Amino acid sequence: MPELPEVETVRRGLQPVMEGQRIASVETRRHNLRFPFQKDFVGRLEGQTIVGMGRRAKLLMAELSSGDVLLMHLGMSGSFRVVKHAAATSPGHFHHERSADRAHDHVVFHMASGAIVTFNDPRRFGYMKIVPHSELEAESFLRGLGPEPLSNSFDxxxxxxxxxxxxxxxxxxxxxxxxxxxxxxxxxxxxxxxxxxxxxxxxxxxxxxxxxxxxxxxxxxxxxxxxxxxxxxxxxxxxxxxxxxxxxxxxxxxxxxxxxxxxxxxxxxxxxxxxxxxxxxxxxxxxxxxxxx
Structure with missing residues (x-):
């Protein structure tokens, strides 16, 4: 299960291509991950600008211009692939290759800039959910969380x-x-x-x-x-x-x-x-x- 450093690394990788950019279209290639997608999931994302790409504990949080927040959890095997040009690159050869089976590409964000951000999750323990910013504190996955260990308030x-x-x-x-x-x-x-x-x-x-x-x-x-x-x-x-x-x-x-x-x-x-x-x-x-x- 990815821990804070892994999720923060992903956040920093997504920030340059998603923060400040408009979401042109979204593809959901199945009806669920760990949980079913909300019925209005795509509609609440398309046309919105991501005004901030944050993290809370092990959750990625994309703040939208609508006032909603897209919560994203990597689960056990989730990863994001960013394509800025015609082809994605995965430099080097490693013992544990990321899944090359595009059948596991479950959510695809097409950014107005031309960048494509794909969420791949073979085990489907990850999830995505849209929550109004005003309701974040009541969200079950955020409620009761302790302090961030890298925040100024943690001593x-x-x-x-x-x-x-x-x-x-x-x-x-x-x-x-x-x-x-x-x-x-x-x-x-x-x-x-x-x-x-x-x-x-x-x-x-x-x-x-x-x-x-x-x-x-x-x-x-x-x-x-x-x-x-x-x-x-x-x-x-x-x-x-x-x-x-x-x-x-x-x-x-x-x-x-x-x-x-x-x-x-x-x-x-x-x-x-x-x-x-x-x-x-x-x-x-x-x-x-x-x-x-």
């Missing part, structure tokens, strides 16, 4: 407050979208490792008895910022399906320190530990039991 105090009193594990708390939005299994494992904090640690230890953030909270926020920014710079992580809009893979998987590194030597300088994997809340957790406390 050690905010994270500590979100974890205060929680008896769950620190990893489970970070995966809770109500505590912090957009984080997933990969980047939580990587951030906890960089902060040298155990994924088994009780989440409440990020707050002191006074409610103030502990040193653990400060280290973890710094680690989250570092991991996410590095991943975005690398175009995200491509383990199976993630593609940038150019067709390229993301490359952050080559910088993983613990994720998918089971039985490898811990990369922390001076640590003699070995990366281990265990199942936590139904997900694989990778960590170094020696230096993550």
């Amino acid at each position: 050690a105090a905010v994270l500590a407050a979100g974890c205060a009193g929680k008896k769950t594990s620190l990893k489970a708390a970070l995966l809770d979208q109500r505590v912090v939005a957009g984080l997933g299994n990969i980047y939580v494992c990587e951030a906890l490792f960089r902060a040298h904090l155990s994924p088994k640690r009780q989440a409440s230890t990020l707050a002191l008895r006074s409610g103030a953030p502990s040193d653990h909270a400060r280290r973890l926020v710094d680690a989250i910022h570092t991991v996410l920014n590095l991943a975005i710079e690398a175009g995200g992580s491509s383990l199976r399906d993630h593609r940038q809009t150019t067709g390229e893979l993301g490359y952050f998987q080559h910088s993983f320190r613990v994720y998918d590194r089971e039985d490898e030597k811990c990369p922390t300088k001076g640590c003699k530990g070995t990366i281990k994997r265990f199942t936590q809340n139904g997900r694989s957790t990778f960590w170094c039991p020696t230096c993550q406390k």
Whole structure:
């Protein structure tokens, strides 16, 4: 499932060809993705100008001149392909090629500029929905989301407050979208490792008895910022399906320190530990039991 860096990478790829541009026409080549398309889906898009291309957690948000917002979720295998000229290019050859089966091209945006933006989704776990801007806060996929981890408002105090009193594990708390939005299994494992904090640690230890953030909270926020920014710079992580809009893979998987590194030597300088994997809340957790406390 694409996490925040992958979705942000896609947003940055779509922004130059969609933001400020008018949608000339839209094709929906099936009646549904994860959910059925709204009956007026095409009509509410055609002729509208995309005035802003944003992101909230793992959702892409295209703000329309009509006052509506097009919500787009990549699901497990969704990707966008941008064609500015007569033919699309996917430079390089990769182990996990993006689906070449055009039968999985489910939504096509024809921009007035001549650009064509195609949403391809073999597994069809993605979705698109149009919501009036005034109703966004009530939308089920946005309601109750925690702070954006790369926003100015996210700091050690905010994270500590979100974890205060929680008896769950620190990893489970970070995966809770109500505590912090957009984080997933990969980047939580990587951030906890960089902060040298155990994924088994009780989440409440990020707050002191006074409610103030502990040193653990400060280290973890710094680690989250570092991991996410590095991943975005690398175009995200491509383990199976993630593609940038150019067709390229993301490359952050080559910088993983613990994720998918089971039985490898811990990369922390001076640590003699070995990366281990265990199942936590139904997900694989990778960590170094020696230096993550």
